[in-house]
Amino acid sequence: MNDIKQTTCKRCGRKLHNAQAIEIGMGAICWKKYQEENNHKKLWEKDKNEK
Numbered sequence: 001m002n003d004i005k006q007t008t009c010k011r012c013g014r015k016l017h018n019a020q021a022i023e024i025g026m027g028a029i030c031w032k033k034y035q036e037e038n039n040h041k042k043l044w045e046k047d048k049n050e051k
Contacts, residue, residue: 011030
């Protein structure tokens with residue numbers, strides 16, 4: 001339905017030029033930081049559920 005691609009980074013707002021970054025919606029650096037933050041949150045969630 002909606003074929004509009006994300007042309008700015010969802011995390012920092014910079015313009016995206018790379019086709020893969022446009023597909024993801026984030027630049028390479030922001031994607032890496034997002035993955036690190038996301039993994040960190042998952043670790044904390046596991047600790048809360050175990051206690």
